[in-house]
Amino acid sequence: MKENGHYIDKNETVIKIRDLYKSFGDKHVLQGIDLDVFKGENVVVLGRSGTGKSVLIKIIIGLLKPDAGTVNVLGEEVDQLRDADLRALRLKVGFSFQSSALYDSMTVGENLAFPLKRNNRSLTRDQIRKTIDVVLDAIGLPDTINQYPSELSGGQKKRIGIGRTLILRPEIMLYDEPTAGLDPITCMELNKLINAVKERFNTSSIIITHDLTCAKEVGDRVAVMDEGRFVRQGTFDEVFTEKEGLIKSFYDYNFIQ
Amino acid sequence: MSSTNEKQDKPVITAKIDGFFITFYDIAVFIARFFREAFRPPVEWGEFVRQCYQVGYKSLALVTVTGFITGVVFTEQSRPTLSEFGVTAWLPSLVAIAVVRALAPLIAALICAGKVGSSIGAELGSMKVTEQIDAMEVSAINPFRYLIVTRVTAMTICLPLLMFYNALIGCMGSYFDVHAHEQTSLIAFFDNAFAQITFLDYTTALTKAILYGFTIGIVSCYQGWNATQGTMGVGKAANVSVIVSMFLIFIEEVIIVHVFNSIR
Numbered sequence: 148m149k150e151n152g153h154y155i156d157k158n159e160t161v162i163k164i165r166d167l168y169k170s171f172g173d174k175h176v177l178q179g180i181d182l183d184v185f186k187g188e189n190v191v192v193l194g195r196s197g198t199g200k201s202v203l204i205k206i207i208i209g210l211l212k213p214d215a216g217t218v219n220v221l222g223e224e225v226d227q228l229r230d231a232d233l234r235a236l237r238l239k240v241g242f243s244f245q246s247s248a249l250y251d252s253m254t255v256g257e258n259l260a261f262p263l264k265r266n267n268r269s270l271t272r273d274q275i276r277k278t279i280d281v282v283l284d285a286i287g288l289p290d291t292i293n294q295y296p297s298e299l300s301g302g303q304k305k306r307i308g309i310g311r312t313l314i315l316r317p318e319i320m321l322y323d324e325p326t327a328g329l330d331p332i333t334c335m336e337l338n339k340l341i342n343a344v345k346e347r348f349n350t351s352s353i354i355i356t357h358d359l360t361c362a363k364e365v366g367d368r369v370a371v372m373d374e375g376r377f378v379r380q381g382t383f384d385e386v387f388t389e390k391e392g393l394i395k396s397f398y399d400y401n402f403i404q
Numbered sequence: 405m406s407s408t409n410e411k412q413d414k415p416v417i418t419a420k421i422d423g424f425f426i427t428f429y430d431i432a433v434f435i436a437r438f439f440r441e442a443f444r445p446p447v448e449w450g451e452f453v454r455q456c457y458q459v460g461y462k463s464l465a466l467v468t469v470t471g472f473i474t475g476v477v478f479t480e481q482s483r484p485t486l487s488e489f490g491v492t493a494w495l496p497s498l499v500a501i502a503v504v505r506a507l508a509p510l511i512a513a514l515i516c517a518g519k520v521g522s523s524i525g526a527e528l529g530s531m532k533v534t535e536q537i538d539a540m541e542v543s544a545i546n547p548f549r550y551l552i553v554t555r556v557t558a559m560t561i562c563l564p565l566l567m568f569y570n571a572l573i574g575c576m577g578s579y580f581d582v583h584a585h586e587q588t589s590l591i592a593f594f595d596n597a598f599a600q601i602t603f604l605d606y607t608t609a610l611t612k613a614i615l616y617g618f619t620i621g622i623v624s625c626y627q628g629w630n631a632t633q634g635t636m637g638v639g640k641a642a643n644v645s646v647i648v649s650m651f652l653i654f655i656e657e658v659i660i661v662h663v664f665n666s667i668r
Contacts, residue, residue, distance in 0.1 A: 208542050230546075237544040248539035250531075262543035267552075269448065315543065 152216045155367060159186040160219075161319055161351045162207060167216035169202055176202050178375035180216070184319075189345060189352045191366030201245070204321040207353070208242050210234050212387040219317065238266060241312030242351070245324040247304040249296040255307055256292040259283070259314050266315060266384070278314060285347060286310040286340060302333035306340060320344060320352040326361045338364035340391060359387075434626050438556055440548045445498045448554050455558035459520050460543045463566060466515050471570040474507055475499060477578025492586060493596070499578040500533070500597035501605070508571035510607050513616035516563055517649035521624040524555055525645030529629025529638040538631075552629065556621030563617030564610055571609070586628065615656055 162184035169177040176199035184190050194200050205211045207218055209225050218225045229335050249258050259279045263270065270278075283289045286306040296304060305325060312320065321390055325341060326334040338361050344350060362369050363383045370380045371394065379386050379394065386395060479499055486492050528551060531537050540547035550590040579593045588596075625644035 210538055210541060226581070234544040234546070237542055240542075242539075242542040244535050244539060245533055248535040250536055250539070251534075262545060265545045266543075311539075 155188045156186040161186050161221055163219040165217045168214045171213055176375055184351055186351050188368045189365050191354045191369045192372055193360040193362055193369055199375050200372055204355055207328045208240055235296055238315050239318045241317035241320045243309045243312055243322045245327055246329050247308035255294050258311055263314050282310045282314050302329050320350045322354040324348035324355055326358045341365045406541050416430055419508050431626055442553050448550050449543050451550055451554040452558055455554050456562055460562035463519055467566050467570050468573050471573030472577035475574035476581045479578040479581040495582055495598035496593045497600040500575055501600055503571050503574040504601055504605050509567050509612040510569040512570045513653050517620050517646055521620045521645045521649045522642040524624040524626045526642035527637055529631030529641035532631045533634050533637055552625045555625055559621035560617040561616055564613035567613040618655050619652050623649045
């Protein structure tokens with residue numbers, strides 16, 4: 148099926164989440180999450196801060212363990228995997244951090260080479276350099292290879308963070324607040340980059356955000372989260388047809404204020 | 405009753421004792437993981453060599469200065485007492501015994517705990533709170549092997565080397581002082597100095613240095629690895645790394661001295 152100019156295969160589910168629960172002490176963060184992400188689809192998870200959006204994708208990548216429920220990624224039950232199998236799965240899933248999480252003692256080139264070298268020790272220096280050049284070109288920062296993270300702007304750091312995940316050619320991308328803390332123009336550039344990544348690298352994605360412009364630009368489907376549950380799912384227009392309660396607050400804040 | 409209420413109802417002293425045993429258990433698990441990961445390929449040689457450079461080479465200047473001053477001061481302080489009994493000729497062996505058996509391992513360890521331990525605690529703590537360690541995890545890299553195994557191993561290997569270097573420099577400091585006062589030659593000084601040092605003395609010193617290095621490495625890595633609360637947590641990790649390492653070093657010193665003295 149073709150949506151927004153690209154193909155989504157609704158017969159192939161790359162992420163399947165069922166009845167997911169997670170608490171931290173007395174704080175019940177996720178309270179029965181169900182979600183399917185299809186191949187080639189960008190799913191935006193919208194919600195207020197502290198509603199458990201980041202916790203959800205950290206469970207998907209295996210950084211956190213769920214209390215109950217199942218998370219199936221590319222046919223593997225994430226919380227059942229042994230360390231070696233989890234690492235193998237992580238090669239297929241890219242994770243872009245809200246803070247970018249670049250290694251600040253390394254240059255941009257070294258940041259990109261680091262996961263590549265460690266996961267493919269047979270690569271020659273030339274092959275690594277070529278792969279880095281391709282990724283830097285894809286994210287639109289070909290001249291930053293020798294710069295340190297401290298010399299980059301917030302938007303550039305986000306792009307390099309995305310580039311570092313792309314270097315392993317993942318099938319799935321998880322973006323944690325890709326536009327948080329950035330000016331509107333940089334946000335637009337990042338939205339374009341997220342769409343370009345999908346086109347060029349043929350990825351499926353979950354994008355965590357509370358930025359409706361980002362949701363509208365990059366999302367094939369939007370899932371609105373409140374108090375640990377999805378309260379509404381659908382295309383952007385379907386979700387924001389009725390502007391009441393939480394949905395209204397979101398809409399008003401993003402488009403009127 | 406909720407767990408929060410239970411926590412609130414628990415007396416402070418009980419909570420502290422619980423906390424102590426939980427931390428103790430966590431450290432035991434951390435050490436067990438170190439040994440499990442240390443003997444699994446691939447070895448991170450590049451990072452290991454970089455850490456040896458940081459721990460060993462970058463500590464050389466400080467170890468040289470403190471070792472030399474220790475040798476000079478210890479000789480100066482011991483001379484009046486020995487001259488009262490007319491045995492200043494014993495100075496080289498007295499200094500060598502003191503330096504090899506006790507001073508060099510302790511000084512090298514305390515320097516490394518202060519200089520390198522705090523640096524490891526702060527570096528890893530900073531990486532933890534800025535999600536750089538998580539970034540390694542999600543890139544299918546084993547951060548424990550890359551960050552912890554390399555640092556603890558480098559510390560365990562470099563501290564004995566620094567200790568022997570410190571002992572040598574301490575003896576050199578003593579030699580310059582003895583030479584200035586008693587006009588002793590270098591060969592006569594070192595003949596005299598090392599005549600009294602036994603194989604057991606070297607073994608004791610080496611055992612101490614290996615154990616101190618491992619202790620500093622594990623404590624500072626553990627503190628950094630488990631840092632929380634943002635920048636405040638980074639400072640705390642660096643601070644606690646030094647305090648706990650030094651405390652444990654002194655406890656280990658007492659135990660090792662007792663064990664080796666019972667063999668002697």
